Amino acid sequence: MNFYTVTASFLGTAVEFVEALTIFLAVGFTKGWKTAIYGAVTAIVILALLVGLLGYPLVKLVPFHTIQLVIGLALLLFGVRWLRKAIARYAGLKEMHDEEKAYLEEVEKQKTHVEKGKSIDIFGFTTVFNGVFLEGLEAAFIVLTFGVAANSMPSAVAGALIAIALVCLLGFLLKKPLSMIPENMLKFAIGIMLTCFGVIWVGEAIGIEWWQGDLSILVVLTVLLIVSLFQIKYFSLCATVKGRDQ
Secondary structure, three states: OOHHHHHHHHHHHHHHHHHHHHHHHHHHHHHOHHHHHHHHHHHHHHHHHHHHHHHHHHHHHOOHHHHHHHHHHHHHHHHHHHHHHHHHHHOOOOOOOOHHHHHHHHHHHHHOOOOOOOOOOHHHHHHHHHHHHHHHHHHHHHHHHHHHHOOOHHHHHHHHHHHHHHHHHHHHHHOOOOOOOOHHHHHHHHHHHHHHHHHHHHHHHOOOOOOOHHHHHHHHHHHHHHHHHHHHHHHHHHHHHHHHHO
16 A cells, blocks of 8 residues: 555545535535435446546556656646645635635525426536536546556555545535635645646656656655745735735
């Protein structure tokens, strides 16, 4: 079992499923748990089939360097996007994501769509299905990426399953969105990890031999962390100065 792979997969999956759980709970309380459960289970089954049919076998058939380059570039896009949003929120340039607020907004939206005489509410089902499928698709991508990167797919899957179980357990025990989880901090950490792996993989794919092998990951992580913290401080000061001028 690879501890680093388990941790990275756990954090990435947890972030995605906190958002999916918000939608699931909102639909469950307003449209009924049957509708919410059917929507979530349908999405999970389709996701599992897609990953099983296209994900892992593809990894075995396509040349490894091609996989490194393609997934490395995708990791950079994913990582930089998450990192950019997290930095903007920490610097005060973007509003922090509030799961409690998102939950209440989703509840109100569900209340405006009433379908009588149906055991399964189509609007509620579609909402949960879309939410779980889209968030789960990102989580599946993260799991496959870290699993292949570390050559330890069981560790990546284990981390994802632990995250899903923990998020669902906490959600049902608290009966509300997990607003106490510092989502932006998780996205910041995962953004740095994904960007780091993207840099390493693209570099290896084009023939770069990294200094000290896997230890270079720690160096890249440290550099990204320092640069990101500097950007947070810089943009925060810029926002403060701009606010004073206005």
